[in-house]
């Protein structure tokens with residue numbers, strides 16, 4: 162069962178999204194002929210797709226008419242605040258690369274690293290997908306970040322869309338942030354209004370492994386970054402991040418981590434799926450909390466905070482005990 166349905170259903174959902182099927186039936190129930198016209202799918206095609214979505218819980222069917230379920234309205238309809246369609250498009254792009262998994266697991270990395278071959282539209286899919294996920298995690302993440310009263314300086318390494326930095330600056334009137342990422346990612350961040358004058362967020366194009374990092378930071382974010390690198394690179398990256406902090410400043414690491422002590426099947430399963438995917442994409446992996454603690458050996462305090470989303474954990478590592486009062490932007 163695991164081997165058959167998962168990828169097929171994922172791709173079917175993607176077709177439904179691309180054809181606007183969930184929007185079509187979000188407001189009113191439609192018969193298959195109408196849905197066929199609206200989506201441009203053949204009568205047999207739409208019947209299969211719609212019935213698969215009924216069985217999967219995303220559509221309801223009553224007296225031959227189909228409508229979006231509550232789940233679909235929450236996750237798959239564009240004007241929902243919790244829309245995840247862009248993330249699903251990104252997952253679909255990952256699925257197309259899975260033919261190389263065998264090679265990647267044999268060699269510990271893919272035949273070709275994936276950013277190098279990204280087109281501009283693939284960068285857009287990537288940045289928008291990550292932005293969907295960030296919006297989902299935002300409330301849980303933001304309340305765990307401690308900044309000095311008024312704000313402070315944030316360096317958001319591999320920050321992509323920059324939404325976490327934007328939110329901190331929105332909540333703290335004196336907060337400023339620099340989002341560092343590859344130039345094509347930042348082009349799409351800018352298209353989503355990150356870095357607009359007045360947001361106090363600036364976009365800095367550069368390689369986070371080699372570019373000089375601005376010093377004296379109150380917080381350095383590494384959100385969904387470590388899983389993309391090997392152990393040696395992560396050790397060096399954490400040393401660089403730690404060198405960019407002021408006394409008492411903190412590194413915040415967010416990732417799918419193993420070894421968190423969480424018991425649920427999903428919390429143990431999801432980080433490993435992320436690890437398999439990342440090894441296939443870029444030679445990355447899923448790392449354990451004890452290993453990350455080792456990389457942060459200089460830290461005086463190390464707080465581990467599992468989030469509500471299965472498998473996602475946040476770590477705060479502070480180099481020296483801070484002076485003065487820190488305040489949460491979520492407060």
Ligand SMILES: C[S@@+](CC[C@H](N)C(=O)[O-])C[C@H]1O[C@@H](n2cnc3c(N)ncnc32)[C@H](O)[C@@H]1O
Nearest residue numbers: 291319320321342343346367368369370384385
């Ligand atoms: C998985 S995304 C995470 C985005 C964001 N931090 C979040 O959590 O939503 C990883 C980001 O790191 C960036 N990245 C990876 N390696 C990088 C490098 N060597 N230099 C700069 N950016 C890098 C990618 O372009 C991508 O935007």
